Amino acid sequence: MKNRFLLVMLTVLFTVLVACSNEGAESKKDGDSSDYPNKPIEVVVPVGAGGDTDLNTRITAKYLEKELGDSIVITNIEGSGGSTGIKEVLSKKPDGYTALAYHNAMLVNNIYGLADYTAEDFKYAGIGILDQSNTFLVSEKSEYKDLDSLIAYAKENPGKVKVATEVGAMTHLQILEFQQKTGVEFNIVDAGGASEKITALLGGRVDIVPTSLGLVKDYVESGEMIPLGVIAEDRLEGAPDVPTFKEQGVDMAIDKVFYWAFHPDTPDDVIEVFSEALEKVAENEDFIEEIQKNMLTSQFYSSEETKEKLNEITEHDKEVYDNQ
């Protein structure tokens, strides 16, 4: 009996120790940038586990660990469109041991007036993954199978075509831009995140779901859903049969960029180390093959290029938002 009790106590103690050890390690010494990294790097993913942001970050992190020689701990800090996690990164010490992994949505928060940070408020290690598979998806029972027939139908029935989005998400801006460029008027309805939107389409409650082709390739393969086109400059290698929006006369191309950001006061040489590792990962054959399965493109953008790219996206998004 005594032994058993001891065992229980030891387990408890162990749990507490493990839980506390991270904290202890962080406060022990301030990272000396010359031997960065010398302890695990915490990467904040400001959305829940299981989505594409989380997955892409985890896949990249797996390869990054090998290049950096230290482990990467991913923590999901969800809430209010990512801003809870983003603010958490800004509140941490600028020593390079807390990074943010996210995508375009961060910029949207500011445009919608929901957050006060912009692309200028961070330093970037770079971009590793591009998602150019943004698409408008319809059900197999849909009356329109391409953009021409959709536009014709929507013009005849203004405000009747139900398009699913989450207000404030990237897809909302895509719909606004589509309306502006084609002169149609949709009924934009909120249907939640990626998987909830698919539920709504399968249940016949909405007509169009803007999403990434990589997330729904199974449904496309089974024929239950049809992509009306990809919103990109060129057709995708993984889906050569799907025409681009541009080919169909709608001048839109959207890159969803997955970047790695740091607190703005982080030393440049630390970011340089991370950036070099990211570049190597982006050129790694195994990595490229792994993400291609999900219709993603591997492309490296340096620190400066990333900032430029994000500013470019912000300007474009702002224009769309202001024109509505």
Next chain:
Amino acid sequence: MFELLLDGINSVFTFKIILLIVAGVFLGLVFGSIPGLTATMAIAICLPITYGMDSVAGMSLLMGLYIGGVSGGLIPAILLKLPGTPSSIATTFDGYPMAQKGEAGKAFTYAITASFFGGLISIIALMLIAPPLGRVALQFGPFEFFAIVVFSLTLISSLSGDSIIKGILAAALGIVFGMVGSAPIDAFPRFTFGFDSLDAGFDLLPVLIGLFAVSEILITAEQKVKNNKKKKMNKIQYRVKLKEFLSQKWNFLRSTLMGLGIGILPGIGGGTANIIAYATAKNVSKTPEEFGKGHPGGVVASESSNNAAIGGALVPLISLGIPGDTVTAMLLGGLVLHGLQPGPMLIQNHGDVVYGIFAALIIANVLMALFLFLGMRVFVKLLSIPQQILLPIIFILCVVGAFGVNNRIFDVGSLIFFGIIGYFMIKGKVPLTPLVLGFILGPILETNLRRGLMLSEGSFVPFLTEPIAAVFLLLTVFSIGLKLFMNYRKKVSG
């Protein structure tokens, strides 16, 4: 189908995978039994480990964790009146009074048996009819969800204890707390008073653990720890007669089906299933006044429904690729990382893995029951640990768990805040469960009302004319009417 299952069982019957399931179930039970630590956390911690394994092995570990994590909560629920996980809140209502009467052993036997068979039935349903069941779930849109939630809220009357007014007050308070943070749909921050930390609102786990565990610890601390007069442990009865079990068969069946159904609907989840199944069992029972005083039916309802919700939650994940809660969202991530896209093609393209998962679930379910039966004589000894030692440890674990949700110290603050609220509510004899229901269901209600109005372009008519929604709203009116009528009759005859 049967051959496929045999193949699946074959593929998991290797030493390594069985060991992984054993480890998963054990670790899951530990996480489940500690208030503050949950199945979600166990899976989050182990998910990265599974990346290095092949897909069947990785998923087997996760299934073990899932089943163990949901089941472990019954241990502290019965012994200490602390729900180990949100799934075992209702287990405390009758499990703890049973333990107080010296029937802890019997309560365990009821709970473990109900968990085992509830889990088993839901796994079988998952294997046999996942695709059609998944399609049924698709029929539930904003109108239907709105109606279901309205109906569920009427259950507050059965969970209110002595005073319905206090119950409604608690539920309203829960709805208000649920509104704190970014509003659904437009993300406009409400009730944040300028604090950035409140932007994301209160997380469910600190709210639950604060209300049910921290408050209970405060109450016990106040009652000046009565030097645990060693209760006569020797005479604990574990055997439950078959006849006693069979008297619960309809209750068991109903609760299992409810758990399965609630599990299938994305977004409601196991944390609510046990409360709703409990309230229904009480409503239907011929002796509702016995509930809350140590009625085995309460334990059976809660524990069969929460385990049945596991199979339910996996239905839309496996058949449609749609995760219904945080656990299944992580399982989705785990599958995708192994190159498997859950969805309509999963069973066709990767039947071996799917049936491997089914086999792992069955084995994990058996192991869960085995571990709990073997362990229950040990768990009971927990009671002999002096409370002044046990409770502070539990409190620390609650804090660790609250911090672990989002790695934010803010959540620890809200844990303590809700602990204090819970303490005053217990003092004022205000029931806690309606607050939890309001907190969970309020945001679902609002989101679906607003989404429904967007779909219908502002018209309320579809809420009444969509068939499924109409049925639930009619049930709501009927159940309120019945309650009023019965109260009236009681008054007249009394």
